[in-house]
Amino acid sequence: xxxxxxxxxxxxxxxxxxxxxxxxxxxxxxxxxxxxxxxxxxxxxxxxxxxxxxxxxxxxxxxxxxxxxxxxxxxxxxxxxxxxxxxxxxxxxxxxxxxxxxxxxxxxxxxxxxxxxxxxxxxxxxxxxxxxxxxxxxxxxxxxxxxxxxxxxxxxxxxxxxxxxxxxxxxxxxxxxxxxxxxxxxxxxxxxxxxxxxxxxxxxxxxxxxxxxxxxxxxxxxxxxxxxxxxxxxxxxxxxxxxxxxxxxxxxxxxxxxxxxxxxxxxxxxxxxxxxxxxxxxxxxxxxxxxxxxxxxxxxxxxxxxxxxxxxxxxxxxxxxxxxxxxxxxxxxxxxxxxxxxxxxxxxxxxxxxxxxxxxxxxxxxxxxxxxxxxxxxxxxxxxxxxxxxxxxxxxxxxxxxxxxxxxxxxxxxxxxxxxxxxxxxxxxxxxxxxxxxxxxxxxxxx
Numbered sequence: 001x002x003x004x005x006x007x008x009x010x011x012x013x014x015x016x017x018x019x020x021x022x023x024x025x026x027x028x029x030x031x032x033x034x035x036x037x038x039x040x041x042x043x044x045x046x047x048x049x050x051x052x053x054x055x056x057x058x059x060x061x062x063x064x065x066x067x068x069x070x071x072x073x074x075x076x077x078x079x080x081x082x083x084x085x086x087x088x089x090x091x092x093x094x095x096x097x098x099x100x101x102x103x104x105x106x107x108x109x110x111x112x113x114x115x116x117x118x119x120x121x122x123x124x125x126x127x128x129x130x131x132x133x134x135x136x137x138x139x140x141x142x143x144x145x146x147x148x149x150x151x152x153x154x155x156x157x158x159x160x161x162x163x164x165x166x167x168x169x170x171x172x173x174x175x176x177x178x179x180x181x182x183x184x185x186x187x188x189x190x191x192x193x194x195x196x197x198x199x200x201x202x203x204x205x206x207x208x209x210x211x212x213x214x215x216x217x218x219x220x221x222x223x224x225x226x227x228x229x230x231x232x233x234x235x236x237x238x239x240x241x242x243x244x245x246x247x248x249x250x251x252x253x254x255x256x257x258x259x260x261x262x263x264x265x266x267x268x269x270x271x272x273x274x275x276x277x278x279x280x281x282x283x284x285x286x287x288x289x290x291x292x293x294x295x296x297x298x299x300x301x302x303x304x305x306x307x308x309x310x311x312x313x314x315x316x317x318x319x320x321x322x323x324x325x326x327x328x329x330x331x332x333x334x335x336x337x338x339x340x341x342x343x344x345x346x347x348x349x350x351x352x353x354x355x356x357x358x359x360x361x362x363x364x365x366x367x368x369x370x371x372x373x374x375x376x377x378x379x380x381x382x383x384x385x386x387x388x389x390x391x392x393x394x395x396x397x398x399x400x401x402x403x404x405x406x407x408x409x410x411x412x413x414x415x416x417x418x419x420x421x422x423x424x425x426x427x428x429x430x431x432x433x434x435x436x437x438x439x440x441x442x443x444x445x446x447x
Contacts, residue, residue: 001056003225004301004357006233006256007153011357016224017254021059023218024050025253027210027228027236028110030067031091032076035098037277037306038229038262038269044292044403045259045300045358046227047104051401052354055347063109065213066092069203074192084193098279103288103405111213113204114193120204121197123212123247124185132246136176138188138200144181147242153256154234183207183239207239211252221248227257259300265307277306286311288405289318296360296402317368321399321406324371328378328392329408330446332385334419340389342397346370350398363402370395409446419446 001014016022026046029035046062053060068088077087099106113120124140127133133142144150144158151157161181174180185208188200195203215221221244228237237256244252261268264275283291293314298304331337350366353359374391377384392408399406411419418437425434441447 001053001355002357003255003257005254006258007251007253012255014224014255016058017222020057021061022053022225023061023223024053024063024225024227025210025214025218025223026062026064026226027232028064028066029091029095030070030072030206031088031095032070032073033091034094035279036269037279037282040098040102040279040291041262041295041300041304042227042229042259043099043104044102044295045360046257047403048296048354048360048401049225049227049257049358050105051403052351052358055351055401056355061108061218062105063111063213063217064107065210066095066110066112067206067209068092069113069193070206071192077192094280098283101280101283101288102292103403105403109217111217113209116209116213116216117195117204119216120208120212121186121195123215124204124208125198127185127243127246130246132243133185134178135199136178138202139173139176139184140186140199141177141182142185142239142242142246143178144183144242145179147245150242151234151238153241154238156234156238183235185243207236208243210236211240211243211247214252215248221252222250223253225255225257226253227259230258230260233258257300260303262304262306266305289322290315292402292404293318293364296364299361300358317364320368320371321395321404324374324378325392325395325406325408328374328388330411330419331378331383332389332392333409333411334416335385336416337385337389340386340391340393342393343390346394347397347401351401354401360402363398367395367398367402370398411446415441415444415446 002011003014004011014022024046026042029039050060050062066088068084073084073087077084080087082090124133127142128135128140131143132146133140151161158181173184184205186197186199186202186204188202190201193203194201214223214226226237226240241251244250263269264277267273267275269275269277286294290311294306294311295304297310297314350363353362353366356362370391374388374395377388377391396406396408418440422434422437422441425431425437438447
């Protein structure tokens with residue numbers, strides 16, 4: 001398995017911390033609104049990564065959190081006239097509905113900030129004790145100057161940050177800090193949900209939460225893979241690394257992975273442009289397979305440009321897969337052919353593409369090649385039923401690794417009798433009766 005490590009900016013052979021196991025942490029949503037399609041790209045990409053590791057025999061611990069304490073949550077709760085708890089529960093459910101609708105495996109753990117507060121406070125206290133953080137008027141800030149390689153992940157130079165800070169207007173927070181570069185670990189507040197701490201009633205800084213959750217769940221300050229969107233590189237992930245260096249002298253993860261953004265017809269998706277596409281709506285419109293096919297058509301480190309042309313191409317490709325799955329599963333069911341065995345060497349070949357830094361576009365090409373193979377064996381006059389069953393199982397195994405959901409036809413004995421009678425009427429040229437049965441089979445979704 002080779003992964004492009006955002007920390008070193010090169011593709012590296014994956015070596016797990018613990019043999020046969022892999023720990024993955026992906027930054028989850030701040031739950032104050034419905035998720036848009038950009039939010040679902042890391043959901044889908046890192047699900048494929050997880051499934052690839054599982055196919056390769058790894059025991060995967062996959063963690064994705066919920067940020068349920070945030071200024072945006074407070075503001076939205078006021079707008080909707082509900083408590084912050086009610087708001088976050090509503091949008092966590094909406095998020096999970098999308099996740100389930102996209103056939104994404106449930107994370108091993110889904111920690112919430114509100115449930116990790118005691119550990120967050122203890123972590124901040126430890127950083128103060130170590131001299132990496134300081135209290136100021138009830139707030140707590142991290143001393144960025146103490147981290148020698150700050151900016152390594154994002155490629156941002158501290159000198160540029162200092163220059164940028166000097167060119168902007170000073171804020172109230174700056175007056176509390178030793179340096180304008182320092183970021184908040186704890187914020188004193190009298191607005192919204194608050195928690196008791198040694199410094200004030202308040203809530204944690206966003207950048208601290210993930211580090212604490214990783215330490216808590218994995219039991220160490222280092223994991224195999226940390227993932228998220230490219231927009232999280234700075235400041236979020238950079239600040240996570242700074243805290244990990246201070247707390248446990250690690251870079252938090254051995255491999256950092258970042259997916260690029262999504263554009264709509266060449267433009268950045270934004271509320272101001274009015275081109276935001278909500279995942280729940282697009283999922284209903286396109287269906288799970290077209291949606292995922294679209295997301296996997298472009299390598300995760302490249303910007304995905306959502307256009308009508310790309311969508312139409314994806315629809316045609318998915319239709320080819322759907323047709324062969326339906327036709328083959330119907331044939332196997334009607335003829336009561338036992339489930340076949342997937343050809344491991346074929347699936348392995350597709351997984352080789354995924355093992356090369358998740359080359360999903362090449363993996364999709366391999367799937368379409370298998371569709372051609374299955375169509376060919378189905379067209380043969382003297383059919384080899386065992387071969388058909390094996391090729392069908394192979395295709396389904398490939399689709400499973402990619403997280404697609406193509407359901408084959410399932411028939412009851414009554415359905416099979418109905419289908420066979422329909423064929424008999426056609427052979428007898430009794431088209432009136434055949435049309436009646438065809439209508440029944442169509443109503444059942446069999447034809």
